[in-house]
Each structure stands twice: as C-alpha cells, then as structure tokens.
Amino acid sequence: MGQDDQVGKGENPEMTPADNEFRKLLDEDIATEARLLWSEIAILAFVTLLVCSYLIVID
C-alpha cells in the first residue's frame, strides 16, 4: 500500500501539525481497511468450514 517505508521511522521532526493530523488519519483508515481484509478471511474460513462439515455430514 506504499506505507511500508514509514514503518519504524517514527515522527518526522519537520512535519507540521497539519501533516501529522493527515498522517494519523490516513494510518487509521489504512488500518481499518486491513482489519476488513482479515475479517473477511476469518468469516470466509468460518463459512467454508461450515459448508465442508455440512457436505461431510450429508454424504
């Protein structure tokens, strides 16, 4: 997502408060999207497990 280069570098001392606010907001939103990805994987795994169990039981 183009954010990996920021990891571990901490806050840039040359950043203005507006820059910081922008960065914080962006990081929050990127984290939300990542959460959705993992939620989807978890729910999909759960539903797949249910379907597989069902197919085994009725077989």
Added chain:
Amino acid sequence: MTDALVILCVLFAALGMIPTLSSFAQFLIIGWHGVRNNYAACRDYTPRVAFVLPAWNEADVIGSSIDSLMSLSYPPGAWRIYVVDDASTDHTPAVMREKMAQYPGSVFHLRREVGGQGKAHTLNHGLKTILAEDWAEAVMIMDADVLFEPLTLRRMARHLADPTVGGVTAYVKEGSQPSNLLTRFIAFEYITAQAAARRAQNVMGVLACMAGGAQLHSRANLIAIGGAIDTSTLAEDTYTTFKTQLSGRRVVFDGNAVVWAEEPDSVTALWKQRLRWGRGNLQLSAAFRNLWFRPGRHGRLGSVAFGVLWFAVALMPVFMIMSSIGVIGLYFLRPPWAWIAFTILWSATFVAYLFETLFSFAIDPATGRRTWFEGLAFPGVISVCIMLIAVSRLPLLSGTADWIEAGHWSWRDIPVQLILAWTGISTVAAWLVYRLEGVGAPKWLRNIFLVLVGYGPLVCAVAFAAIIAEFRKTDLRWDKTIKSGKARILK
C-alpha cells in the same frame, strides 16, 4: 417438446442465481480493498470547497446541516456553503438570513423564483454561480439534510490530490433518531449497498454511483463534464458518476468518510424514493445503451463484470420471477429436477446470506450492533425458513413431487408450490405490504409482515414497479422525499 421446455426451465431457474452470485462475488473482493485502494495516492490536500445544497422547503433541516458543515475540521476560510433555494414556500429564506448573519462570508443563499423542476435543475443554478467565480477548487454536491462528521471533508479532499481522480463519494449512513424498523433496515442495507459494494467497486476500478448526498468533484472534472448536471433522467447522481468516468477520470469511494442522512420512515415514502431511483437507473441504462458489455471501448464501465453487476440489480425482479417460473415449470414437467433446482438455488442463497450478513456486521460494527435483527431478517423470515428447509434436505417437497404422475391432487401441494415459487411470490407479497400501509393498517401489523416477507423483496418489488412504470412510460415526476430533521450523527 417436453425436453426443450425442461431445458428452458433449467435456464430460467439458473438465471435466478445471477443476483445472488454477483452480490456474493462482489463481497468476495471487498477484503482486497485492504491492499488495492487509493490511499497511497492521497496527499494532505485541502482545496477550497464550495458546498452546494439544493433546498426546497427544508427549514426544519437546513439550519442543522449548515451548523454541522461549519464545524468541519478543515483550514479556516477554505469552504463555503451555497444553499440553492428552489422557490421554497416555508420559512427556509428566514432560516437562511439567520445563518448568513451567523456565518458572514461563508454561507450564501441563492434563490430560484420559479422552482419544482427537480434536484438537477436546482443544482445547476448553484453550479452556474460557483463556476462563474474562480474561488472554488472543488465542489461538494450534497442534500440539504445531510450531516457531515468533522473529518469527512478532509478524508474526501485528500483523494483529489491525485489529478486522475475526478470525484469522491462518502459512506452515507442512516441516522434517524428515534429509529424504527424500516430505518434500521435501511441502515443495514447501506452497509451492503455502500460500505461493502462500493469498496468492491473501488477494487474493480469502476463505481456505479457517487451518492447524491456527498459527491466531491474537482473543478476540472465538473468543467470537463459540461459544468452542469444532467436533467434528462431521475438519477442525476449516477449520470454524473458515469460522465466523470467516461471523461477519463476516476471516481473513488472512501468508506471511512461518513455522512449521516435521514431516510424514509414509512414504506410509502420508501416506495416513492426507490421508484424514482429505479426508474432513473433504467433511464440511464437506456441512455448509455452503447456502453454495456463492450470491454475496451469505455474503460471499465464497459466491462462484462460491471455490466453483470449493474443489470443484476436493475433487473433483479425479472431474474427472481424467471427463477420461480423455471422451478415451478420443472415441478410440472420433471418433478425430481424441481427438487434438485430448489435445493441448489436456496442452499447457495443460504451460504451467500450467511457470509454477506456476517461480513456486513464486521464492515460497520457500530451499525451492525444497532441493526443485527434487521440484518438477519433482511431477506425475510419466510425466506430464511425456506433456506433452512433446503439445507436440511427435509423431504417436504420431494415427497409430493410425483402427484401429477399419480393423477391426483392434494392440498399439500399448495404450500409446496408456494415454497418453490417464493422468490417470485415474495415480490408480490412485498407489494402487498406496501398496499397494507397505504390502506392505513396499524404499524405493528405492517412491521410483522415486513419482517416475514423481508426488506430485500420489498426493494425488489419497487424495482419491478419501476420497470413497469418505465415500460408504460408513465408520467415522470420529481417526488421529493420529505425530511423532518430527525438525522443525528451517531457515535
């Protein structure tokens, strides 16, 4: 002859899966938005933004909308509010005088002396004034009752730093307080239709609609699409979305930018609103008839995937009814096949329902907590029961399927046929719920039937009414949804 009819019935039954499968496919790619999104192209960009609020008799809501807009977290002096008063006959002008005095230089009142032509005409009056000056670098088209969260504009504007982006839209949440069963159904519907579907469309690189309640356009984009909103259809927001993408710019949905709106609190008002939307989308389908299923000619708008998504929604009732005809036809022609078709159709629907409902709750947990019951009852309790019958493989249907061959008839066949044809029958049942409210039935009775039949079939029934109205070319009228100022920003 019989074999040909059987094949036709199988085809009809299979077509009924198109809306379910396209919705499921859309949900499957949502997670990919965590990897493929527009955030990498965002910059700390805060252009000067002109808000355009079309208003007709909005005295009850316009004051709070302006107050919410004036408390945005955005550089001071970098946004202005233009209320385009469509010849209101209530005390909207008095409210505007008060707000202009309260926020001098930030709030403007543009009044049309002759109104009633619809939202697009009203918006154009405002756009003409805004684009005649060179102050605005971006324009926010919105509805008068919409409430912005403080950071929403900042979240939307950052995407315009990328010059390939022409427009940005936000997640419109239903915020009526107090809520009722119908507004909670709508709140859940908006998770699926906006927060979910539009993320998926971001991944696909094509957006079907920028919500009319919050559309941020770059000035360059508005000028590129003619500096005005199309007035020939009832879906001016979707038309603008298509025009933007056809002019070579991208449109982006930011699901973290949230606005709150008041949606219809009665089935009658919902029917009127959705009939307008449905007819607008059909008019748009005809207006862009050279676009569909032509990959390579019109960018991603012409892709097969987008065409399937679009028509799966626009023609959903047709697919549902065809599916019922197919299964019932098999019941008469080849009974064992009817049972197989029924089991496949409803089992697949159950899997899609389970996945989409659970994932919708995860996408917007706050709304999910408020609307968990409506989410579960969205397809209707009857439909959920039929799904359970299908997956439980109860011999309810297979046990009676040979009645024709046996040459006798039983009362037991009626519920069996109702179950087999429920996808189509639910559309008629939903129309009856609408009529029930129309004849003044008590709300509790309407609610019971709405939960039994489902909100999904209700929306499907309106789409069917829109198809009939367009086919019959009945009078095109702009019916405004009445707002009473019930929307709140819910924490």
